[in-house]
Amino acid sequence: MAAGLVISAPASGVGKTTLTLALARAWRNSGLRVQCFKSGPDYIDPAFHAAATGRASVNVDSWAMDRGTISHLVSRGIDADVVLAEGSMGLFDGVAARGVCGTGATADIAEMLDWPVLLVIDPSGQAQTAAAIAAGLRDYRPGVRLAGVVLNRVASPRHEALVRRALLDAGIAVFGALPRHAEISLPKRHLGLVQAEEQAEIGKLIDEAARFVAEHVDLDAVLRSAATWSPHPAASGVNVTPPGQRIALARDAAFSFVYPHMLEAWRAAGAEISTFSPLADEAPDPVADVCWLPGGYPELQAGRIAANARFRSGLRAFAETRPVHGECGGYMVLGTALTDADGISHEMTGLLGLETSFAKRRMHLGYRLAELAAPMPGHQAGARLRGHEFHYSTIVAQPDTALAVVHDATGAVIAETGSRRGQATGTFFHLIAEDR
Structure with a gap:
């Protein structure tokens, strides 16, 4: 039985990918088998996931794929100890019109798999308001459960204490708080995209992220918050015909x-x-x-x-x-x-x-x-x-x-x-x- 968890945030650029890679590598270094997925149409992050875990990662997409396809793709985590689905954009961000089985939002995948959501929140320029945002995300959609929060880019111990207290008063678990750490920021390029194979030092970057996150986040508590999960047999695979033999x-x-x-x-x-x-x-x-x-x-x-x-x-x-x-x-x-x-x-x-x-x-x-x-x-x-x-x-x-x-x-x-x-x-x- 694997532990399933969705990693999401209120918006893009908050640190979802860095946290996903760090958790995956830290747990892998501790001897666990880790499988990652990417919610939404992103060609870049799965390659980073593979670098962190040693296992191929694939996309799951509620707008373009049916439930059978998603179940088939997620079933590759059957032999893993931990399965992480990294979200795209904000937790509920999708398109206005429903697609095959959803709008493409990360929340669709969380509800479909019944996995709790680990929120990454950047409280820069905020204090108690960060708790209001987290509480709003927790309560916005029935069927989507919140595991807790990791704070990213906190400015000082005093800033962290203010945000932590507000979150705890709102009944939201705080698993850790990451101070600013430029060395583990993933670089960007002219399209806002950079590929794992373009990073000569990707292994060192992920190792440093894992070390840093392990210092500031309660990894055992995060793991305990994940859902016990076993994939259901998929009725069908991916509906794609090869273009040739x-x-x-x-x-x-x-x-x-x-x-x-x-x-x-x-x-x-x-x-x-x-x-x-x-x-x-x-x-x-x-x-x-x-x-x-x-x-x-x-x-x-x-x-x-x-x-x-x-x-x-x-x-x-x-x-x-x-x-x-x-x-x-x-x-x-x-x-x-x-x-x-x-x-x-x-x-x-x-x-x-x-x-x-x-x-x-x-x-x-x-x-x-x-x-x-x-x-x-x-x-x-x-x-x-x-x-x-x-x-x-x-x-x-x-x-x-x-x-x-x-x-x-x-x-x-x-x-x-x-x-x-x-x-x-x-x-x-x-x-x-x-x-x-």
């Missing part, structure tokens, strides 16, 4: 945004995956029957991609006879041109007529529901695909035939429809699951 997958610093559950579902269905690096000027496996270019940071590497003739010619040759699909950054590389942040235009592969610009920055963020107007690898025309979009690039031209009618979570039609031309298809959204 043998998949050539672009995989390097420019093409790395792939949800882990997608690759696992492809392999579970019998598909073989061979990786290649466009940045190393490698072409896709010539014996593969489909090529998949995921998202990432091609705008940071646009000059190298444009100069890599072997990759570009190899991909064009591949697309003459077999399908090629790109997601987000991969979609941009399938296009004609990509303008970087400095306003320099770089020639891409030209399999699609898409032209994009990172110089004209505008955030595109949110869930997407696409109904395919034409087939794409792994999915037939008419399929309803659920995914997530996050990029700052602007479409300069999208002249090819639309791949799908795409709606946001409110039902509004959006302009990022995806494209198709010949054997090439692409979308700006990252696929999470297909409606059953």
Whole structure:
């Protein structure tokens, strides 16, 4: 039997990821088997989770996935001693319109699994008001239970005492208080994202976070607050069809945004995956029957991609006879041109007529529901695909035939429809699951 706990907060940027990694590593160092999950569409945190625990982490998402899929993914924690689900944004933050089995809020996962929530609260600029916020979160939604609170970035012992007293008066357990400690802050980058594999010192960073948290948080009390949990057998797995039997997958610093559950579902269905690096000027496996270019940071590497003739010619040759699909950054590389942040235009592969610009920055963020107007690898025309979009690039031209009618979570039609031309298809959204 495992101990299940959800780690959440009132908002983003409070310290959920740092606390999750620290708890996971501290318990692992004590000999416990720890399994992590990420609630919501985040490609970055699962890699950090894996670095902390030594076990692969996956996303669970109440807007895009049904209960069977979530149960199937969470069941990987069956042999763990502790299972942690890290939330996204604030505890109740989701979209206005309900998706498959929820709004995408962390609270959906907490209620579905019946796991209590460990809140991370940053009381900077507050004292007793922090207790009012915690009490409001505790009482907001029946079915969501609060285990207690860890305070982060407390200014002084006096500040801590004021906040602790208010929380205890409100009947809320305080498991610890972390003073400001810049050395364990995870770095950010131009999109607010940084990948675990980009951190040469990630192991040392997590070890320092674990040491620091163990000094200031009652780890035994946190563990006792978790729910005793045993997964129920899942009726079904992830509803994702592999795009082919043998998949050539672009995989390097420019093409790395792939949800882990997608690759696992492809392999579970019998598909073989061979990786290649466009940045190393490698072409896709010539014996593969489909090529998949995921998202990432091609705008940071646009000059190298444009100069890599072997990759570009190899991909064009591949697309003459077999399908090629790109997601987000991969979609941009399938296009004609990509303008970087400095306003320099770089020639891409030209399999699609898409032209994009990172110089004209505008955030595109949110869930997407696409109904395919034409087939794409792994999915037939008419399929309803659920995914997530996050990029700052602007479409300069999208002249090819639309791949799908795409709606946001409110039902509004959006302009990022995806494209198709010949054997090439692409979308700006990252696929999470297909409606059953």
